[in-house]
Amino acid sequence: MTDWKRKIPTIMTSQELLDRAFARASKAEVPGSAPFDAVKKTNIAKINGIGDMTVTTLLKYVRAFPRMEREDEFFSELVDVVIGQDELKKALASITWCAEKASHLQRMYMHKVKKADSIDVVAKATREFYGRFSSIIKQIDKDLLFAQKARDALKVLPSVDPEKPTIVIAGYPNVGKSQLTERISSARPVIASYPFTTKGIQVGHFISGWRTYQVVDTPGLLDRELEERNAIELQAILALKYLADIIVFMFDPSETCGYTMERQEALLESIRSNFSDIPFIEVENKADLEWGGTGTRPRISASTGEGVEELVKMIEAKLREGRMERMDELPH
Ligand SMILES: Nc1nc2c(ncn2[C@@H]2O[C@H](COP(=O)(O)OP(=O)(O)OP(=O)(O)O)[C@@H](O)[C@H]2O)c(=O)[nH]1
Ligand SMILES: [Mg+2]
Incomplete structure (x- = not known):
């Protein structure tokens, strides 16, 4: 039995993920060669900060769960009975999908802001990023809740040594x-x-x-x-x-x-x-x-x-x- 049991972190809800990332981003401030340049760089920093932090967290969640193919039959059947293997796989696949999508939005809007030629365009692109980013993170709320429930269930599963009588x-x-x-x-x-x-x-x-x-x-x-x-x-x-x-x-x-x-x-x-x-x-x-x-x-x-x-x-x-x-x- 591997030690992943202790490694699965608490899984945040969509709202908690967004609140944390947005709170951090609100503090970003990057100096620039001119006021417009500073605004651009600050907004890029916000977009990257939100994206990086969230994507890293989501992928960390997915990686923390045990891969059933690598576990013994008893354990994988037990997980099936207690949690539901298919449901767990689906939830983790949605979280992975969301991380990819979030990363894509991050890159896309970073480029938009980079190329913007006015403060208005920068502000509009940043606003749009916040909106679309929130909406995809909210889409996986039920998957995150499921993963959190699975984590709690996994934690109390027994450790059995197949070698012992x-x-x-x-x-x-x-x-x-x-x-x-x-x-x-x-x-x-x-x-x-x-x-x-x-x-x-x-x-x-x-x-x-x-x-x-x-x-x-x-x-x-x-x-x-x-x-x-x-x-x-x-x-x-x-x-x-x-x-x-x-x-x-x-x-x-x-x-x-x-x-x-x-x-x-x-x-x-x-x-x-x-x-x-x-x-x-x-x-x-x-x-x-x-x-x-x-x-x-x-x-x-x-x-x-x-x-x-x-x-x-x-x-x-x-x-x-x-x-x-x-x-x-x-x-x-
Ligand atoms: N008098 C008496 N009571 C016993 C004995 N063994 C267990 N009990 C009582 O029987 C009840 C059930 O005991 P448990 O050990 O919880 O039974 P279990 O088979 O594990 O029950 P489940 O987990 O519900 O399947 C408890 O109230 C125990 O105190 C015994 O040898 N004598
Ligand atoms: Mg009992």
């Missing part, structure tokens, strides 16, 4: 995924007694021996068709698809999460069939409550910590097993 915690909403993530890793996700508390992917780590594991907390998934999934759920699906070396599927047999075990089992089945090549560990959480656990799966309480240490050991063993199998597949 990764445990993805999945399950129905409100079953305790975040509570478990917090208990076993450095992540500090929000935990709350309502569904869809977690709205994006959260990444934490834990170290065991010489190994660092990545733990990914995902938004809750409902048992429904992929096409019906919303942007929040799709992030969980992407984590399963691209990141998981192992999936910890969590049940809440107390059903205090608000969903029946039947529906939770149905979700497990559909996830299993979609990700059949990834090892699963099924656990039943909230064992500290009055609870209809099946007795066939490890029982834990993410709240009290009961059974969690054993679960972590089981995860590590299963990851080790998977690594051995992959090594066996290598040519000897």
Whole structure:
């Protein structure tokens, strides 16, 4: 993951860009050999100042965004779900178009002022430049707003290291995924007694021996068709698809999460069939409550910590097993 996240500057609105450039230009004053010459040179300085400052800023914005072609699949799909890749591309293309157009106006009016033979012509050309320049910058206002929203969304996307062994915690909403993530890793996700508390992917780590594991907390998934999934759920699906070396599927047999075990089992089945090549560990959480656990799966309480240490050991063993199998597949 590159460090562009910290590099995308705050994106100004059209009005802010214009106000800043015009304010700077209003202070321009260039001496000349005669009063007319000074007026000309001052107006040229204004036009160039406004043009240069704005064009540089616009191009800086465009360059600051990551090029999706260069990013890994997980990241580029995540950006698509959270922001919309096509919309982002369109917004950046409009901003580039505007920068070119602004630069063209700058050159054109600079020449007009240079060639002017009276103060009136200089004043008229400068006024015209201000008008046309404002109008094209205003045309990209919605693109700038979109870019600003995209910037904010990009900033909170998780940094994942594709090299690290990764445990993805999945399950129905409100079953305790975040509570478990917090208990076993450095992540500090929000935990709350309502569904869809977690709205994006959260990444934490834990170290065991010489190994660092990545733990990914995902938004809750409902048992429904992929096409019906919303942007929040799709992030969980992407984590399963691209990141998981192992999936910890969590049940809440107390059903205090608000969903029946039947529906939770149905979700497990559909996830299993979609990700059949990834090892699963099924656990039943909230064992500290009055609870209809099946007795066939490890029982834990993410709240009290009961059974969690054993679960972590089981995860590590299963990851080790998977690594051995992959090594066996290598040519000897
Ligand atoms: N009694 C009990 N409550 C728990 C346990 N684990 C989690 N909870 C509670 O269950 C609720 C949901 O916990 P979260 O960790 O936010 O659940 P989640 O699965 O991350 O939920 P979403 O992010 O909404 O999908 C919270 O009120 C937790 O305090 C547990 O082991 N026992
Ligand atoms: Mg959560």
